[in-house]
Amino acid sequence: MYDTARRAVVPLDVGHEVRIYVCGITPYDSTHLGHANTYLTYDLLIRRLESLGHEVRLVRNITDVDDSILPKARELGVDFLELAAAETARFEGDMVALETRPPEAQPRATEWVAEMVELIGRLEVGGHVYVVDGTVFFDVSTFETFGEMSGYDEATMIEMSRERGGNPDDPRLRNPLDFILWQPSLPDEPSWDSPWGPGRPGWHIECSAMSMSLLGNTLDIHGGGSDLVFPHHEAERAQSEAATGETFVRHWMHCGMVAYEGRKMSKSLGNLVFVSELGKIADPRALRLALMAHHYRSDWEWFDADIDDGSATLDLLLAAAGGSSGPDPQPFVDRVHSALDDDLDAPAARRTMLELAEAIVAGDGTDQGAAAALREMAALCGIDLTRPVSLSS
Numbered sequence: 001m002y003d004t005a006r007r008a009v010v011p012l013d014v015g016h017e018v019r020i021y022v023c024g025i026t027p028y029d030s031t032h033l034g035h036a037n038t039y040l041t042y043d044l045l046i047r048r049l050e051s052l053g054h055e056v057r058l059v060r061n062i063t064d065v066d067d068s069i070l071p072k073a074r075e076l077g078v079d080f081l082e083l084a085a086a087e088t089a090r091f092e093g094d095m096v097a098l099e100t101r102p103p104e105a106q107p108r109a110t111e112w113v114a115e116m117v118e119l120i121g122r123l124e125v126g127g128h129v130y131v132v133d134g135t136v137f138f139d140v141s142t143f144e145t146f147g148e149m150s151g152y153d154e155a156t157m158i159e160m161s162r163e164r165g166g167n168p169d170d171p172r173l174r175n176p177l178d179f180i181l182w183q184p185s186l187p188d189e190p191s192w193d194s195p196w197g198p199g200r201p202g203w204h205i206e207c208s209a210m211s212m213s214l215l216g217n218t219l220d221i222h223g224g225g226s227d228l229v230f231p232h233h234e235a236e237r238a239q240s241e242a243a244t245g246e247t248f249v250r251h252w253m254h255c256g257m258v259a260y261e262g263r264k265m266s267k268s269l270g271n272l273v274f275v276s277e278l279g280k281i282a283d284p285r286a287l288r289l290a291l292m293a294h295h296y297r298s299d300w301e302w303f304d305a306d307i308d309d310g311s312a313t314l315d316l317l318l319a320a321a322g323g324s325s326g327p328d329p330q331p332f333v334d335r336v337h338s339a340l341d342d343d344l345d346a347p348a349a350r351r352t353m354l355e356l357a358e359a360i361v362a363g364d365g366t367d368q369g370a371a372a373a374l375r376e377m378a379a380l381c382g383i384d385l386t387r388p389v390s391l392s393s
């Protein structure tokens, strides 16, 4: 698997139990294609690890308080927790429809504030923070290797921080890359008590506190979309390792970004492609197959016709799954396994399944185990070929 920190494909060095923390959604809008792409990637990895005999412990959080959900709730005139509950339920429905392996825990940030306060307290004792008018900042100059995971130079980090929720021009900062651990809430925002005054946690500390509380100080695999590499994951690493003195993550894994017909897919452009909408025109397995056509690390574009391609692929696989004979399936099975074990090469695994399916449908070969082997390969990839096509409504 490719490791973001080492910038190379390296052996995935894990024991029997594999602890994975994937940054989850901020529940202020519905599940879109980018989410589906990320969570189905981890789902494929988990299925492969389980098939190899590993026990996988997946934790995927819900960021139900941060700088994006509060303005959205204000704009809609609803309580942020109501908005979060409604969108979380829709997200869970989408994940069930896509048949993803359920996480062992789905912690909500608002339920782990005590752990966040405790963690910030440890950082304060260790001399890693400074406080200005009730806002607690992490002092990156106290963490020597800050920036080494993401590998960006300082100017790039400052620019990315500005684009992704940070405020490097804040005059209170000692260093433009210092980030907020705790801050006073605005009058209409939720607030918790803390040693630094009432307020709310910063975004990054949420994931450090939830992941380490549930999975221990060292995670085997941690990731999310590649837009989280900096500042979110770099900040998580700094504050976690500064607090524990232990390695926070053994293997960093990030998924590419999905654009839509030539443009970045974003809420502000109003061009998000929602999983629930796709479910009305196609079987969720067709979406999974369409996404498998792209390697998880690449940035790529979604086109509306892609879902038709996914549906046609699903039709072919279903037709072949009911076939009576085909070629010897073992070479195909071996190729699917080695594709998945080569940095989770889903496109190669998908091509191999299609090749076998085409051969079965064409009546090539006399091996009566071909269709069963195809069903097994598809199941490994999260695609159940034992039931017909269905639409969500």
Ligand SMILES: [Zn+2]
Pocket: 023, 024, 207, 232
């Ligand atoms: Zn996170």
